[in-house]
Structures are given as structure tokens and as C-alpha cells.
Amino acid sequence: MQDGVAYPVGALVPNNDPCKDGCYCHSSGDILCMWAKSHRSCASFLTHPPCVDAVQVHDPTQCCPVMTCPNGPNCRVHPSGQIIPVGVQVEVDGRQCYCSPESAGFQVMCPTSPPTTTTTTTTTTPMTPARPTTSTTT
Numbered sequence: 669m670q671d672g673v674a675y676p677v678g679a680l681v682p683n684n685d686p687c688k689d690g691c692y693c694h695s696s697g698d699i700l701c702m703w704a705k706s707h708r709s710c711a712s713f714l715t716h717p718p719c720v721d722a723v724q725v726h727d728p729t730q731c732c733p734v735m736t737c738p739n740g741p742n743c744r745v746h747p748s749g750q751i752i753p754v755g756v757q758v759e760v761d762g763r764q765c766y767c768s769p770e771s772a773g774f775q776v777m778c779p780t781s782p783p784t785t786t787t788t789t790t791t792t793t794p795m796t797p798a799r800p801t802t803s804t805t806t
Contacts, residue, residue: 670699687731705731718774720744720751743767743776752776 675681675693683691683701690702710732716722719737726733741754745765752758754767754774765778 669697675699686729717741718754718769741767741774743774745776745778 669675670681677693677695679693681691681693681699683689687705688701688703691699692702694700713732714724714735717735717737718741719739720742721739722735722737724733725736739751739753742751743754744751745760748760750758750760752765752767754769757764757766759765760778763778763780765776767774768777769775
């Protein structure tokens with residue numbers, strides 16, 4: 669019996685717990701579930717999102733919490749701990765740093781010196797057109 673309803677042995681019993689499925693009435697009178705998730709099994713489903721300030725969010729309709737980035741994808745500058753959002757450059761110790769996607773996630777990149785640009789300056793001197801010369805012979 670569950671929620672005031674008697675179920676025959678072997679009958680599927682409705683369940684509102686997202687961590688249990690396939691529950692049925694056992695001959696002992698207990699309700700047994702053929703499949704259940706625990707917090708331990710949920711750990712294998714958690715993936716680390718592309719941020720350093722990820723938080724677990726629990727959705728009551730889902731068994732396992734999900735990891736989410738409340739401030740979007742980002743990186744952390746060490747040792748200051750400053751967080752840099754992806755797509756934003758910030759100055760750290762006089763260098764322009766940014767969050768770069770790498771194979772193992774996002775990584776802070778702070779080039780040692782700003783990229784150099786080569787500028788070529790060409791000075792031109794205006795030229796005066798040559799004057800035609802005339803010669804006279806007498």
C-alpha cells in the first residue's frame with residue numbers, strides 16, 4: 669500500500685522520486701525499485717563546466733544535480749584569484765590577459781609582451797618637374 673492505494677503483488681507502483689524507477693509491489697508488502705540512483709552514482713554524471721566558479725544546481729524533477737557556470741565560461745588568474753570572463757581582456761601586472769580555450773578547458777593567457785607591429789614609414793620628397801630648356805643658335 670502506498671498513498672492509501674493497495675497494489676497487487678508485482679504491480680508497478682507510481683513514484684514521484686526522480687532517483688527511483690521501475691518500482692513494484694513485492695510479496696513482502698514492501699515497494700521495491702529495480703533501478704535507483706544515489707548521490708554516489710550521480711557523481712559520475714557530473715561534468716565540470718568551462719568555468720572556475722561552477723555551482724551545483726538541484727532540479728527537483730531530476731535525480732542528479734547539474735553543474736552550471738553562473739557567470740559564464742571563465743578562467744582564474746593565479747595567484748591573485750582574479751576571474752576573467754571568456755572574450756574579455758584585463759590588465760594583470762601590466763600585461764593584457766585573456767581566457768583562452770585549451771584542450772583541457774579554458775586557460776589564462778598573459779603574453780609577456782604585447783604583440784609588436786612593424787610600421788614602415790616612407791618619406792617622399794616632392795619632385796619639381798624639369799623645365800624644358802630652349803637653346804638658340806645664332
